[in-house]
Amino acid sequence: MEDFHYNPHISVDCVIFGFDDQKINILLIKRKQSGKNVFALPGDLVQKGEDLDHAASRVLFELTGLQNLYLEQFKAFGSPDRIKDPVDIEWIKSIREHPEERVITIGYNSLVKVDGFEFTPSSFAEEVLWHPIEKPQKLAFDHNDIANTGWFMLREKIKREPMIAFSLLPEKFTLRQLQTLYEAIVGISLDKRNFRKRMLRNNFLVAMEERETGVSHKPAQYFRFDEDTYREDFARDQWFLF
Amino acid sequence: MEDFHYNPHISVDCVIFGFDDQKINILLIKRKQSGKNVFALPGDLVQKGEDLDHAASRVLFELTGLQNLYLEQFKAFGSPDRIKDPVDIEWIKSIREHPEERVITIGYNSLVKVDGFEFTPSSFAEEVLWHPIEKPQKLAFDHNDIANTGWFMLREKIKREPMIAFSLLPEKFTLRQLQTLYEAIVGISLDKRNFRKRMLRNNFLVAMEERETGVSHKPAQYFRFDEDTYREDFARDQWFLF
DNA sequence: GCAAAAGTGTTACTGATACACCCATGG
DNA sequence: CCATGGGTGTATCAGTAACACTTTTGC
Numbered sequence: 293m294e295d296f297h298y299n300p301h302i303s304v305d306c307v308i309f310g311f312d313d314q315k316i317n318i319l320l321i322k323r324k325q326s327g328k329n330v331f332a333l334p335g336d337l338v339q340k341g342e343d344l345d346h347a348a349s350r351v352l353f354e355l356t357g358l359q360n361l362y363l364e365q366f367k368a369f370g371s372p373d374r375i376k377d378p379v380d381i382e383w384i385k386s387i388r389e390h391p392e393e394r395v396i397t398i399g400y401n402s403l404v405k406v407d408g409f410e411f412t413p414s415s416f417a418e419e420v421l422w423h424p425i426e427k428p429q430k431l432a433f434d435h436n437d438i439a440n441t442g443w444f445m446l447r448e449k450i451k452r453e454p455m456i457a458f459s460l461l462p463e464k465f466t467l468r469q470l471q472t473l474y475e476a477i478v479g480i481s482l483d484k485r486n487f488r489k490r491m492l493r494n495n496f497l498v499a500m501e502e503r504e505t506g507v508s509h510k511p512a513q514y515f516r517f518d519e520d521t522y523r524e525d526f527a528r529d530q531w532f533l534f
Numbered sequence: 535m536e537d538f539h540y541n542p543h544i545s546v547d548c549v550i551f552g553f554d555d556q557k558i559n560i561l562l563i564k565r566k567q568s569g570k571n572v573f574a575l576p577g578d579l580v581q582k583g584e585d586l587d588h589a590a591s592r593v594l595f596e597l598t599g600l601q602n603l604y605l606e607q608f609k610a611f612g613s614p615d616r617i618k619d620p621v622d623i624e625w626i627k628s629i630r631e632h633p634e635e636r637v638i639t640i641g642y643n644s645l646v647k648v649d650g651f652e653f654t655p656s657s658f659a660e661e662v663l664w665h666p667i668e669k670p671q672k673l674a675f676d677h678n679d680i681a682n683t684g685w686f687m688l689r690e691k692i693k694r695e696p697m698i699a700f701s702l703l704p705e706k707f708t709l710r711q712l713q714t715l716y717e718a719i720v721g722i723s724l725d726k727r728n729f730r731k732r733m734l735r736n737n738f739l740v741a742m743e744e745r746e747t748g749v750s751h752k753p754a755q756y757f758r759f760d761e762d763t764y765r766e767d768f769a770r771d772q773w774f775l776f
Numbered sequence: 777g778c779a780a781a782a783g784t785g786t787t788a789c790t791g792a793t794a795c796a797c798c799c800a801t802g803g
Numbered sequence: 804c805c806a807t808g809g810g811t812g813t814a815t816c817a818g819t820a821a822c823a824c825t826t827t828t829g830c
Contacts, residue, residue: 485821
């Protein structure tokens with residue numbers, strides 16, 4: 293631990309979302325402490341001279357090996373008593389050079405495509421796992437607050453900028469996957485025909501030659517998301533009068 | 535200056551919006567430095583043991599004498615070089631005990647009703663003024679970035695929760711004021727009849743007995759905003775599929 | 777041939793837009 | 804009596820919502 297690199301007052305915590313074709317999950321790290329499992333969001337202190345966004349990217353990269361992920365700050369958490377559980381205090385004392393320092397943490401949301409990456413064994417994570425966002429799980433520190441706020445902010449963000457949802461899907465995906473994702477985010481179910489109708493009039497969804505294989509039903513067509521077309525066509529400037 | 539009260543690593547900066555029946559303004563403070571006027575957002579270091587939201591409320595209260603204003607954090611600004619202008623560095627040196635410390639600042643948006651309050655002479659403001667948000671004005675530090683981001687975030691927020699816009703209007707207001715406010719936020723102009731039609735089917739707008747007086751045209755009816763009715767009726771859960 | 781998900785159109789309804797004139801007041 | 808902004812209705816258009824059956828594949 294080379295604490296002299298770090299600014300002991302500021303940290304980042306990442307809420308990393310993934311979609312497994314059924315539901316939305318977040319990435320948690322697990323550590324053993326006094327024989328019990330303790331779960332937490334991945335995060336780290338910000339280094340001296342390091343930008344906040346850079347610190348969050350660094351945490352993501354160390355954990356997933358991926359770069360250029362969707363990443364957005366959503367809130368700063370600075371309550372003076374955000375670390376109050378004795379178990380957490382004990383943990384902090386074991387890893388920080390200045391455990392008594394008040395730390396402000398900046399919450400970041402990130403979206404990853406679940407297919408095709410492996411967790412990287414990391415300095416700060418004994419074990420890494422996907423956990424369903426809808427399933428309650430006690431987390432360390434104020435991480436429940438951070439995760440809940442992040443999930444709320446992500447949904448708000450997607451309302452305004454639905455494009456980012458494609459960061460959760462593989463490069464090629466079926467309309468059923470897209471609809472399931474949408475339903476998982478929104479929390480309601482949609483009519484299949486109306487959904488397809490609305491989707492297919494968007495030029496940014498381009499049908500690929502390829503179809504599903506190995507499924508015991510009519511194989512679905514794959515689509516991909518064309519970001520350039522989206523940006524051209526989709527000048528969302530909708531305003532809602534109460 | 536009793537710096538020992540303060541946490542020298544964290545500050546808050548407030549983007550305070552007001553509506554003057556024509557346009558949206560933000561509150562700036564002005565100081566004289568080397569014979570030049572320097573403009574900045576109001577802000578302060580966070581005190582030791584003080585919550586971030588509390589620090590922002592404190593800045594607002596010292597400036598306006600008002601409490602329980604609409605207040606929302608919108609972003610943390612933590613670039614290592616956010617203070618780089620020599621004029622700003624000189625200023626920091628003159629007021630901070632640890633001028634070399636890196637400071638993370640948390641940006642807050644606030645909405646005030648312009649009618650019926652006076653600026654309070656404050657420890658940190660030689661002069662306080664309303665400045666049109668649309669009119670460019672160079673600000674100290676990274677305050678242009680903070681103000682622009684705050685304005686953008688406010689507009690995004692109002693799209694999702696238009697209710698908060700009423701924090702900018704007086705208790706009683708005319709539909710014309712409401713429409714002008716809406717147009718100032720959205721940046722487009724609306725058809726008067728359609729606007730009134732949509733507004734008047736909302737139960738949360740309640741017509742008062744009172745009408746305008748002293749105007750040289752047909753006096754307009756006053757309305758007020760009923761927050762309880764709004765919360766009951768207006769379960770906004772609109773989702774937009776691309 | 778059966779189970780399982782893909783794919784496909786029409787109708788009814790609801791909300792948005794476009795548009796022009798009379799009314800009440802102060803000076 | 805004139806200038807000013809307040810206040811009102813209708814017709815058209817576009818988008819949303821509801822709804823059931825046929826197709827293709829693996830086993």
